[in-house]
Amino acid sequence: MRVRVDPRGFAFDADPGQTLLRAADAAGVQLPSSCRNGTCRTCICQLRAGQVRHTIDWPGLSAEEKSDGWILPCVAEPLSDVVLDLPAAFSVFDD
Ligand code: FES
Numbered sequence: 688m689r690v691r692v693d694p695r696g697f698a699f700d701a702d703p704g705q706t707l708l709r710a711a712d713a714a715g716v717q718l719p720s721s722c723r724n725g726t727c728r729t730c731i732c733q734l735r736a737g738q739v740r741h742t743i744d745w746p747g748l749s750a751e752e753k754s755d756g757w758i759l760p761c762v763a764e765p766l767s768d769v770v771l772d773l774p775a776a777f778s779v780f781d782d
Pocket of ligand 1: 759
């Protein structure tokens with residue numbers, strides 16, 4: 688699956704069963720994170736396109752937030768190509 692992180696347009700692949708945060712790590716793209724287990728909400732972002740599934744039953748999101756497109760990339764696996772809106776992301780390969 689292809690992952691794009693806007694607005695800066697970072698793009699990388701995620702393997703099946705790999706969370707968006709791990710896939711970003713592997714590609715040298717830094718997303719905000721702390722707990723990495725779906726509770727602290729540091730990584731929260733908007734899913735602009737595509738579909739994900741959360742790997743835990745009760746990620747730290749309300750039903751309303753979920754329906755508004757908020758996801759937690761540390762516990763979200765892509766089910767399709769996805770586009771995230773995450774202005775705080777940066778690449779370790781940038782100057
Ligand atoms: S890093 Fe804590 S919820 Fe994702």
